[in-house]
Amino acid sequence: MKFDEVREHFPIFKKLDAEKVVYLDNASTTQKPYEVINAVMDFYENHCSNVHRGVYRLGEEATEMFNHSRENIGKFIGAKDREIVFLRNTTEALNLLAYSLGSRLKEGDEIILSNSEHHSNIVPWQMLKERKKVRLKFINSRHDQPITPEDLSPLISGNTKIVSLTECSNILGNINDIKPISKIAHDAGAVMIVDGAQSVPHMPVNVKEMDCDFLAFSGHKMLGPSGIGCLYGKEESLEDLPPFMGGGEMIRTVTKENFTCEDIPIKFEAGTPNIEGAIGFSAAIDFLRNLGMSNVRNHEKDLISYTLKKEEESNIRDLISYGTRNIEKRAGIYAFNIGEIPKFDKENIISENISVKVHAIHPHDLSSLADKTYGVELRSGHHCAMPMTEDLGVSATTRASYYVYNTREDVEKLFDAISASIKRFGF
Ligand SMILES: Cc1ncc(COP(=O)(O)O)c(C=O)c1O
Numbered sequence: 001m002k003f004d005e006v007r008e009h010f011p012i013f014k015k016l017d018a019e020k021v022v023y024l025d026n027a028s029t030t031q032k033p034y035e036v037i038n039a040v041m042d043f044y045e046n047h048c049s050n051v052h053r054g055v056y057r058l059g060e061e062a063t064e065m066f067n068h069s070r071e072n073i074g075k076f077i078g079a080k081d082r083e084i085v086f087l088r089n090t091t092e093a094l095n096l097l098a099y100s101l102g103s104r105l106k107e108g109d110e111i112i113l114s115n116s117e118h119h120s121n122i123v124p125w126q127m128l129k130e131r132k133k134v135r136l137k138f139i140n141s142r143h144d145q146p147i148t149p150e151d152l153s154p155l156i157s158g159n160t161k162i163v164s165l166t167e168c169s170n171i172l173g174n175i176n177d178i179k180p181i182s183k184i185a186h187d188a189g190a191v192m193i194v195d196g197a198q199s200v201p202h203m204p205v206n207v208k209e210m211d212c213d214f215l216a217f218s219g220h221k222m223l224g225p226s227g228i229g230c231l232y233g234k235e236e237s238l239e240d241l242p243p244f245m246g247g248g249e250m251i252r253t254v255t256k257e258n259f260t261c262e263d264i265p266i267k268f269e270a271g272t273p274n275i276e277g278a279i280g281f282s283a284a285i286d287f288l289r290n291l292g293m294s295n296v297r298n299h300e301k302d303l304i305s306y307t308l309k310k311e312e313e314s315n316i317r318d319l320i321s322y323g324t325r326n327i328e329k330r331a332g333i334y335a336f337n338i339g340e341i342p343k344f345d346k347e348n349i350i351s352e353n354i355s356v357k358v359h360a361i362h363p364h365d366l367s368s369l370a371d372k373t374y375g376v377e378l379r380s381g382h383h384c385a386m387p388m389t390e391d392l393g394v395s396a397t398t399r400a401s402y403y404v405y406n407t408r409e410d411v412e413k414l415f416d417a418i419s420a421s422i423k424r425f426g427f
Helices: 003-009 012-018 034-047 057-076 090-100 123-132 149-155 178-187 235-240 275-291 293-314 346-350 363-374 386-391 408-424
Strands: 084-087 110-114 135-139 160-166 191-195 214-218 229-233 251-254 259-261 319-321 333-338 379-381 397-401
Touching (some): 057 084, 057 275, 084 090, 090 191, 090 214, 090 229, 110 123, 110 149, 123 135, 149 178, 160 178, 178 191, 229 235, 293 319, 293 333, 363 379, 363 397
Parallel strands (some): 110 135, 110 160, 160 191, 191 214
Antiparallel strands (some): 214 229, 251 259, 319 333, 333 397, 379 397
16 A cells, blocks of 8 residues: 555545544554555454353354454464453553552662653652652653663663653654663663553554564554553563452452462453454554555655644744654654743743733634634644653643654645744734
């Protein structure tokens, strides 16, 4: 499949193109192709049954489709099917790790995160900190540089037990090279966890090559349905991990006194799983494999480098953008501001002059105008990355994020909308 044919596979673009709407919030969630929609419908229409239970035909069909999905998704990241746990999303996967790995930690043990993490890779560890009195340390990286092994090394100590980092920042688009980071973590005897929510959908990812112990990602950010995501864990790491939730499915035996667990990965899948979600996710994987992940990465590299070029050419007064300008290390995410939007400190809230003190448009105003007037759908706010937003010295940013169906024309519309919005605000 070629990139100029991609849009035809997405029913929503018939409507959006007719309404002249440009969807640029793909880091949040992506649109779904017919292939995914049809796979989910086919399950409901022809194979609907629970899995791993009934020995009747429908039950066997559903189980086979579910198992195939696991195998297919595993292969996509270089993992065995035993190493793929189906969960709701990245957030649930990281919570599982904070709970299960965390149950083995003791007071004073250290976990290293970074200031560019999504809240889902911060809050579960903060909750663990409350339970276990562990210590959280943060790599405070600059917005215009990915995290390097040199950023991690000084934070490592004899107490480091976990390093948990994103492979790609959802606010900056910076891509962190995990392999050398993982080596440092492992040399220190720590577990390496990778948040792959923004990397697995956008670039070739191979868990064996990056040598992480765990990797979390979500189906809905890569053309699949919502409510289905995966935790990859090295076979031996998953074997060693205590279960997260108890209930049906995850057990082998239950007595009035006790229970024994199923083998991995089912040990972590209590209750009826999102069967149709897994099947739809697998169809999304087929779609992306058909495009080729190196091609997906190159397509997005082209869009972000075109964005940075348009930014330079457009010469928009007070446009500030964030993230590395090294295209090799930059995903298709573009966060920016028109003027510095001050943080919400008391002084600014009570200042009567705030609007004249700064030559700025608040991201909520900008994205609202860009949508209502120019049909360009952008995200505004902290993007669930408040620590980085804080470190940028602002309260919010506006973000455009691309995927396989976006085009250079979409980038042009983005800049037309920014320029026109600024004029509307009278700047
Ligand atoms: C880097 C990163 N990690 C984690 C998440 C959480 O993903 P989900 O909401 O699918 O759990 C997101 C979502 O935007 C993200 O961008």
